[in-house]
Amino acid sequence: xxxxxxxxxxxxxxxxxxxxxxxxxxxxxxxxxxxxxxxxxxxxxxxxxxxxxxxxxxxxxxxxxxxxxxxxxxxxxxxxxxxxxxxxxxxxxxxxxxxxxxxxxxxxxxxxxxxxxxxxxxxxxxxxxxxxxxxxxxxxxxxxxxxxxxxxxxxxxxxxxxxxxxxxxxxxxxxxxxxxxxxxxxxxxxxxx
Numbered sequence: 030x031x032x033x034x035x036x037x038x039x040x041x042x043x044x045x046x047x048x049x050x051x052x053x054x055x056x057x058x059x060x061x062x063x064x065x066x067x068x069x070x071x072x073x074x075x076x077x078x079x080x081x082x083x084x085x086x087x088x089x090x091x092x093x094x095x096x097x098x099x100x101x102x103x104x105x106x107x108x109x110x111x112x113x114x115x116x117x118x119x120x121x122x123x124x125x126x127x128x129x130x131x132x133x134x135x136x137x138x139x140x141x142x143x144x145x146x147x148x149x150x151x152x153x154x155x156x157x158x159x160x161x162x163x164x165x166x167x168x169x170x171x172x173x174x175x176x177x178x179x180x181x182x183x184x185x186x187x188x189x190x191x192x193x194x195x196x197x198x199x200x201x202x203x204x205x206x207x208x209x210x211x212x213x214x215x216x217x218x219x220x221x222x
Contacts, residue, residue, distance in 0.1 A: 069106045072141050072149055072214070073098050079116045080139070083124065090128045092135040099142030103216045105149050111190045112214070115198070118183040119153040119210045126157025126207065133206065148196070148213045155207040160200070168200060187212075 073096075080087075080094055087094050105112075120137065127135040136156045144150035160168060171185040184198075191198040191212045198212040 095138045097140040115187040123155035129158045152211040154209040157207040
């Protein structure tokens with residue numbers, strides 16, 4: 030066994046374990062109506078973190094992950110861990126949908142751009158199997174799931190997180206294949222800590 034690779038893997042496990050612990054603590058806080066811990070950061074940084082955390086899973090599922098960042102992407106003031114949790118949920122849902130694709134390329138694209146002088150827009154677009162049009166209206170309802178192993182809470186919690194930050198989260202079926210989930214977050218929040 031390569032000792033350096035082993036050390037690197039162990040460091041990633043420790044770092045990811047710490048992040049997972051933070052996510053669980055923040056979700057518990059959110060569910061108890063606790064106030065989010067807001068800081069100023071670039072949403073592109075969080076997107077890169079989520080891609081790093083899901084890289085092995087994307088490779089295992091043979092998914093090509095692409096990013097597109099607008100040239101003047103403004104920083105946001107939000108709870109970084111909660112925004113990361115929303116992105117993680119959207120990315121994992123896309124990876125699940127892409128796993129079932131056999132007749133085309135499996136592509137996941139994450140875009141971020143300044144939506145207006147006061148908000149940033151993030152879109153998670155996949156070429157997966159999509160969602161039945163009849164189910165689209167219910168996907169943000171708690172305990173509504175399209176997966177046999179899902180609880181149906183991820184999208185509901187994600188929407189609550191985004192709305193708690195003054196943003197909006199929605200979804201639309203893509204013209205050809207897959208779904209795009211898109212959320213906006215305000216650039217500035219005077220309640221930053």
